[in-house]
Amino acid sequence: MRRTVTALVMVVLLAGGVIAQQKRPQDVDLQAAIRTETVDGDLNGAIKQYGAIVSKYKADRAVTAMALVHMAECYQKMGDAQARKIYEQVVREFGDQRDAVEQARARLGEPRSTGTGMVARQLWTTTFYSQVTIANDGRSAAVAEPSSRDVQIRHFTTGQTTRLKVTPNPASGAYAEWPVLSPDLKQVAYAYAGPETKFGYQVRIAATQPDAKARPVGNTSSYLYVMGWSPDGRSVLVTILAEGNNFQIAWMSTTDGAVRTLKSLDWQDPERLALSPDGKFIAYAVMVEQGKPDREIRILASDASSESVVARAPGINASPVWSRDGSRLVFMSDRSGTFGIWSVPVRNGRGDGSPTRLKADAGDIALIGFDATGSLLYEHTVGTRDVFAMDLDSQAGKIHGDAVRLLDTFLGWNWNPAASPDGKSLAYLSRRNGTPNYWANLVVRSLETGAERVIPTLFRAAGAGGTPVWLPDGQSIIQPARNAQGHTILCKIDLKSGEISTAINTASQTPVTAAISPDGRTVYALASGAEHVLVAAYDLASGRRTDVSHAGNAKSVAASPDGRSIAFVAWESARWHIYAADADGRNVHAIVTTERPDERPSGLAGGLSWSPDSRFVFFLQQDQGSLWRVAASGGAAALVGELTKDPVRTIDVTRDGRRVIFSTDRKGDSVEVWALDNVLPSSVR
Secondary structure (H helix, E strand, O other): OOOOOOHHHHHHHHHOOOOOOOOOHHHHHHHHHHHHHHOOOOHHHHHHHHHHHHHHOOOOHHHHHHHHHHHHHHHHHOOOOHHHHHHHHHHHHOOOOHHHHHHHHHHOOOOOOOOOOOEEEEEEEEEOOOEEEEOOOOOEEEEEEOOEEEEEEEEOOOOOEEEEOOOOOHHHOOEEEEEEEOOOOOEEEEEEEOHHHOOOEEEEEEEOOOOOOOEEEEEEEOEEEEEEEOOOOOEEEEEEEEOOOEEEEEEEEOOOOOEEEEEEEOOOOOOOOEEOOOOOEEEEEEEOOOOOOOEEEEEEEOOOOOEEEEEOOOOEEEEEEEOOOOOEEEEEEOOOOOOEEEEEEEEOOEEOOOOEEEEOOOOOOEEEEEOOOOOEEEEEEEOOEEEEEEEEEOOOOEEEEEEEEOOOOOOOEEEEEEEOOOOOEEEEEEOOOOOOOOEEEEEEEEOOOOOEEEEEEEEEOHHHOOOOEEOOOOOEEEEEEEOOOOOEEEEEEEOOOOOEEEEEEOOOOOOOOEEEOOOOOEEEEEEEOOOOEEEEEEEOOOOOEEEOOOOOEEEEEEEOOOOOEEEEEEEEOOEEEEEEEEOOOOOOEEEEEEOOHHHOEOOOOOOEEEOOOOOEEEEEEOOOOEEEEEEOOOOOOEEEEEOOOOOEEEEEEOOOOOEEEEEEEOOOOEEEEEEEEOOOOHHHO
16 A cells, blocks of 8 residues: 655655765765654653764754754654754754755745645654554653553653553463553553453553553454543543454443443444544544445534535545544545545534645545644555565476566565466456555556556455455456455356356355366365364355364465365464365365474465475475475475565465465565644634
8 A cells, every 4th residue: 555655755865965875974874863752662761972073063054954863853742842942943044055054944834935835744653553643732642552562651752652561471362452541541441352361352441650560341243443532531432343343442441341332333334443542533534335445534423413524525534533623624635636634624423614725645644643842743654565476396396596576666565476277377366546444456467568457346354365266267357355244255256247246155254265176166265163163165155164174273274276186274382384276175284384483384365375386395394485385295394495585475376386486575564653844824823
């Protein structure tokens, strides 16, 4: 979805005058100081580093000016009046440094000579699926990120971070998501998942002290978001995923966990809710038609007495946040053709005028909210998934040459490639502008001309797996996805007519993965058994299901080119297996078994592929970039070669055995948290 660093971010990087390839000492020192400021959050330490740069490199006016600007930004975050004096110094003494002067003038409230007068500052960098919620006073935020099991409280004025322990035993795998500070800042509520909840989600509340013990509130559910506190602190606003894939917007009592549902949504995931400053209204964005990207923004009264639409489709309207005084709703929209930041006045829970654009071409970002100074915080996610190919000698079991990137659009947001039977086309998944989490477009690209065909339907949960499967005639594709009830379905896409139909409904919430027999009559997928997840064979014509009897929970499956066998990954009692079986499910036998975590085969969809002669199974090891193969009859696995130093998600050995096509995942997407100044007039900040 976010294929490159946005134009907005590029402006800031260029304004910083620091190009990554430069190796001059002053550039290295400035980069280090910026990391101290934005990544470590140590403002006092960064100020000392910037001061040293100013003293040491006086002759380099560009670096000195930018060091002063960054130093002033640190003081500004701390609420120190020294910031203004330094900005004035930059304007007064560095007139030849245009970019630095324009940033300083914008901070002083003066208009820039060009552009909108908005200035962006990078605050810190974290990992994909982090959550940041700004406290009511706008001076701190609660943060959860996958790289840390703790809840973090980041203080904007001091730059310091307080860590709250989620569990006394980090090895338990417990973690927190969606933390929100209470109105008095003395408590934090968050969604908890751990062994005692069987990794279901439950609200937990703790005092904002490092060693405070959290208390559970309410029942567990398959998933929930914590989105805000009521003004009196007696309830928290939550979104609960209930049975039947029903999303509920509700208030949960902080004392007894009682739930008062305000709104039920059959399949729309409202994602981040935005509670108005006075606690009277809830803004949220939802898709208006399943499988279509269009979204509208609604405002729901916090007592469910009314609801209105303030930003209508067509187009993608998303990521609503309230101005500090509650008079405006600011959101992202592509209604002008590209994503920009928009605003609509609000009165009594309804739009009080037409939306107006605040900034054009802001890039595909997600808004977080406004801080106490009126700066708009937002997230920019840098994708890490791309599609490559390497030459392969499938007979000798060796790769050679260098990896070649196959795609040049939406870089960082493409994965799960599958070559067509004739090798002339490539089907893959892509997260494009405005695509919500866990949804993806199916794209078919000609490897000869580069022409792309984007299937307009979004496939749900394809973002978490769901490698496309070509039918033997090359005219249709099976795409695993989920339906409105959360069940794994196998969609059939006719590439000639564009018609999309549900070929198989597994009626279970199993991983989205599939394989097809070479005659196109049988499709293999995962389905719920009495005790564990099974591989099931479905007849495409009748839908009749035949289960494969095996031990362990199945993770992925692949069918041999000769139609005689299947292979699949399964996990059982701390052991990982690759099983092979006859195509009818008989003669199941392990061809790889390991208890070592560093040797476990990847359970991701698309982690297995057969050699063209059906003698070998190629496989990946979890979170690694190496390609292995094992004989279908069993024996020692052999290293085929290193595809990349990055983890590889999926592999596809072409029908002629001459290439392996794969998608990488460079250790997780990174998320940059930025602040955008001067977005709204001071009167409504």
